[in-house]
Amino acid sequence: MKNHDVIVQDLAPRKFGRLGAVWIGLLLLLIIIGIIAYVDQLVKGQVVTNMRDYALWGIYISNFVFFVATSFVGSVTVAILRLTNNAWRTPLVRIAEIITVACIAMAGITIMIDMARPDRLLNLFIHARLQSPITWDVIIIPTFLVISLLLLYFPLLPDFAILQKYYSKTKPKLSKWYGKLSLKWTGNAAQKEIQTKSIRVIAVLIILAGILLQTIDAWLFSTTYRTGWDSTNFAPYFISGAFVAGVGALVTVIYVVRRARKLEAYITEYHFDKMGKLLALACLIYLYFNINEYLIPAFTAKKGEEVHLATLFTGHYAPLFWFVTIAGLVLPIIVLLFKKGRKPLPMFFIGMIVVIASWWKRYIIITPTLLEPFLPIQGVPESWHSYFPSMHEWAITVATLAMALLIITLLVRYLPAVPIQRTADEQNLSATLQSSES
Amino acid sequence: MENNSKKSRRKFLDKGLKIGIASAIGGVALSKLSTSLKANAEEGSGETMELMTTDGTIIQVDSSEVVEMGHRHGMDYNVREGIPNRKFVMVVDLAKCKNALKCQSACNKAHYITGDNAWMKVYKMQESEDTAPYWMPTTCQHCDKPACVTVCPVDATFKRKDGLVLIDNDRCIGCRFCMAACPYSTRVFNWGDPGQEVTLNLDMTGVEPTPEYAGMPSLKGTVDKCDFCPHMVKEGELPHCVTACPNGVFYFGDKYEDTVTNGEETVRLSKLLEEKAGYRLLESLGTEPSVYYLPPVDRLVDFEDGMEHFTEFQSVEKPVKE
Ligand code: SF4
Ligand code: SF4
Numbered sequence: 001m002k003n004h005d006v007i008v009q010d011l012a013p014r015k016f017g018r019l020g021a022v023w024i025g026l027l028l029l030l031i032i033i034g035i036i037a038y039v040d041q042l043v044k045g046q047v048v049t050n051m052r053d054y055a056l057w058g059i060y061i062s063n064f065v066f067f068v069a070t071s072f073v074g075s076v077t078v079a080i081l082r083l084t085n086n087a088w089r090t091p092l093v094r095i096a097e098i099i100t101v102a103c104i105a106m107a108g109i110t111i112m113i114d115m116a117r118p119d120r121l122l123n124l125f126i127h128a129r130l131q132s133p134i135t136w137d138v139i140i141i142p143t144f145l146v147i148s149l150l151l152l153y154f155p156l157l158p159d160f161a162i163l164q165k166y167y168s169k170t171k172p173k174l175s176k177w178y179g180k181l182s183l184k185w186t187g188n189a190a191q192k193e194i195q196t197k198s199i200r201v202i203a204v205l206i207i208l209a210g211i212l213l214q215t216i217d218a219w220l221f222s223t224t225y226r227t228g229w230d231s232t233n234f235a236p237y238f239i240s241g242a243f244v245a246g247v248g249a250l251v252t253v254i255y256v257v258r259r260a261r262k263l264e265a266y267i268t269e270y271h272f273d274k275m276g277k278l279l280a281l282a283c284l285i286y287l288y289f290n291i292n293e294y295l296i297p298a299f300t301a302k303k304g305e306e307v308h309l310a311t312l313f314t315g316h317y318a319p320l321f322w323f324v325t326i327a328g329l330v331l332p333i334i335v336l337l338f339k340k341g342r343k344p345l346p347m348f349f350i351g352m353i354v355v356i357a358s359w360w361k362r363y364i365i366i367t368p369t370l371l372e373p374f375l376p377i378q379g380v381p382e383s384w385h386s387y388f389p390s391m392h393e394w395a396i397t398v399a400t401l402a403m404a405l406l407i408i409t410l411l412v413r414y415l416p417a418v419p420i421q422r423t424a425d426e427q428n429l430s431a432t433l434q435s436s437e438s
Numbered sequence: 439m440e441n442n443s444k445k446s447r448r449k450f451l452d453k454g455l456k457i458g459i460a461s462a463i464g465g466v467a468l469s470k471l472s473t474s475l476k477a478n479a480e481e482g483s484g485e486t487m488e489l490m491t492t493d494g495t496i497i498q499v500d501s502s503e504v505v506e507m508g509h510r511h512g513m514d515y516n517v518r519e520g521i522p523n524r525k526f527v528m529v530v531d532l533a534k535c536k537n538a539l540k541c542q543s544a545c546n547k548a549h550y551i552t553g554d555n556a557w558m559k560v561y562k563m564q565e566s567e568d569t570a571p572y573w574m575p576t577t578c579q580h581c582d583k584p585a586c587v588t589v590c591p592v593d594a595t596f597k598r599k600d601g602l603v604l605i606d607n608d609r610c611i612g613c614r615f616c617m618a619a620c621p622y623s624t625r626v627f628n629w630g631d632p633g634q635e636v637t638l639n640l641d642m643t644g645v646e647p648t649p650e651y652a653g654m655p656s657l658k659g660t661v662d663k664c665d666f667c668p669h670m671v672k673e674g675e676l677p678h679c680v681t682a683c684p685n686g687v688f689y690f691g692d693k694y695e696d697t698v699t700n701g702e703e704t705v706r707l708s709k710l711l712e713e714k715a716g717y718r719l720l721e722s723l724g725t726e727p728s729v730y731y732l733p734p735v736d737r738l739v740d741f742e743d744g745m746e747h748f749t750e751f752q753s754v755e756k757p758v759k760e
């Protein structure tokens with residue numbers, strides 16, 4: 001058993017090494033390129049994208065849906081791990097909460113990038129109409145952001161107090177900040193009670209808000225008549241998809257943090273094994289809804305639907321469709337069945353593939369449907385018959401992804417990625433802690 | 439009134455708006471117009487009223503000179519409410535259409551369409567291999583249950599009581615949700631600067647058409663579509679596409695009056711629909727369009743003749759570059 005000081009030293013945030021600096025530099029570069037592209041889009045209008053009257057939404061929207069989906073990880077881990085009091089959650093929840101905050105913040109930004117008149121953003125409040133699913137989004141996204149920030153913050157209080165003490169000599173300035181953030185946390189019974197209660201409330205809230213968020217996101221599409229979107233299966237389909245995307249991202253980020261911060265002693269193979277099972281479960285559920293969404297309609301497909309399914313199964317989008325289905329869904333299930341598949345390194349690759357497939361999955365949900373309207377596409381330039389993102393769209397989209405990674409990186413840099421107090425408690429060292437404090 | 443909010447651009451439907459406001463304020467107007475109506479009215483009642491004229495000065499008027507006046511066709515009306523007691527409909531007789539495309543070019547010209555996607559499309563249709571091909575002109579269907587209006591988050595696209603579905607492009611945020619929602623793919627977007635030449639019509643003769651004259655000028659980052667030409671309808675005239683068609687394909691009219699006209703003949707709407715078995719596009723979706731179609735039976739011309747004008751990849755003629 002490790003003693004308390006070692007734990008604090010291991011888990012306290014610390015400066016990046018060379019590699020970390022390069023990583024941040026790279027992200028900043030991508031973000032700057034994206035900002036330049038966005039300014040150009042503001043000036044010239046969305047002609048700089050390859051979206052046109054038929055493909056009227058593109059990767060901005062699919063990227064938005066991806067962010068929303070990934071942000072679901074906070075709700076999932078809370079629902080499955082915190083509320084059920086699973087012991088193996090301790091080193092995982094903080095990172096899950098960080099991913100959630102980063103993704104939902106970026107979702108909000110991404111949807112604004114898609115607006116052709118961001119200068120009229122306020123109209124969404126001034127002239128808000130409750131019957132539009134976009135208005136529901138305008139309500140739920142900030143709500144979810146606030147809840148996820150609280151969920152990140154409240155469990156951090158004791159850790160902030162520890163860090164204040166830890167840095168009091170070496171870095172007085174940083175220590176002051178941690179002190180302020182800790183809200184005078186001393187760890188007495190009254191404080192603990194309030195904290196536990198609040199976390200419980202927030203935990204319930206984030207599950208509700210998370211499910212609502214995914215549902216509204218699905219309704220954005222299923223409230224239209226479009227073939228492939230007009231589906232009653234869409235909300236649970238999106239929720240289960242979000243489960244997969246979220247856990248996939250969690251596995252990937254945890255692996256990287258573990259290596260970068262050398263946390264092998266805290267995030268063990270046992271944790272990866274558990275996460276592997278969780279991911280497999282997520283994929284199985286999602287597979288079930290995919291069958292409901294694609295296979296069963298094939299039996300009674302109306303004409304439009306038949307065309308839609310054909311472009312996915314054998315047509316233009318077939319390679320992408322089978323990639324996201326096989327590599328992003330079936331393959332993980334098979335690999336994760338084996339104990340060897342649930343070791344950290346294979347899990348990392350599986351997580352990566354799942355995340356990439358999740359991103360393209362949203363593309364597959366949005367683009368083909370838009371290019372199959374009820375009336376034929378006629379009288380428009382030939383290039384409007386298909387869609388592939390322009391350089392501007394890629395630059396901007398990559399920048400949003402980089403920004404999400406930057407938020408995650410910075411939060412991991414300044415917050416203890418693994419909860420210190422809880423780890424200490426679990427290792428039965430709280431007694432030592434108290435005596436050293438007094 | 440709606441136009442309290444801002445900008446003169448909003449007067450897109452009404453040249454006589456100022457007079458309109460003055461009369462609408464009190465629901466009264468000077469009775470000069472109405473002397474004939476009140477021919478036997480007594481010589482002044484002795485009471486006076488204060489009224490504001492269009493240029494803002496207050497004048498004293500004998501109250502017997504003042505009468506209540508309802509809104510009339512061709513006068514002002516609330517742009518968001520529509521022309522009172524009307525319900526505009528269109529009937530498209532597919533049997534007569536030979537893809538002359540005069541409707542399209544007239545609409546393009548009148549609305550200064552500069553993009554690549556016309557508001558008025560003539561589709562080359564063929565449902566299945568064994569069924570006959572035909573030409574199908576489409577406008578916005580001005581649905582009574584418009585999917586586009588339901589999803590708009592800011593009420594920029596709205597449904598009027600007279601049946602028109604219009605767009606307030608001063609309010610539109612450019613989310614394109616309405617385009618995704620419209621099952622008739624009728625909406626077009628200004629992806630870049632529309633580049634319309636807005637010539638201010640200063641001589642007041644109203645001859646020189648400008649985007650103001652035909653509707654709102656298009657704006658970058660907002661959505662557009664067929665507006666059923668309210669600027670014409672208000673004057674009691676027919677939309678451009680209707681008058682431009684050499685074959686009398688389009689009938690336009692008022693459902694409450696049960697009459698529609700294509701400029702040459704005026705017919706009972708109900709009778710026309712009954713006799714020619716009228717139908718509406720994608721009826722099963724429940725959008726309740728205001729545009730009716732008459733099936734392409736007993737055609738006078740070959741479908742093939744229309745192929746001459748068919749351009750698969752173009753609907754707006756581009757000015758030839760020098
Ligand atoms: S045709 Fe489309 S744009 Fe026109 S009213 Fe109907 S749903 Fe709206
Ligand atoms: S694009 Fe404009 S009109 Fe259409 S839904 Fe969005 S705000 Fe409304």
Ligand code: SF4
Nearest residue numbers: 545664665666677679
């Ligand atoms: S009614 Fe007016 S706007 Fe609509 S297609 Fe005809 S000319 Fe164009």
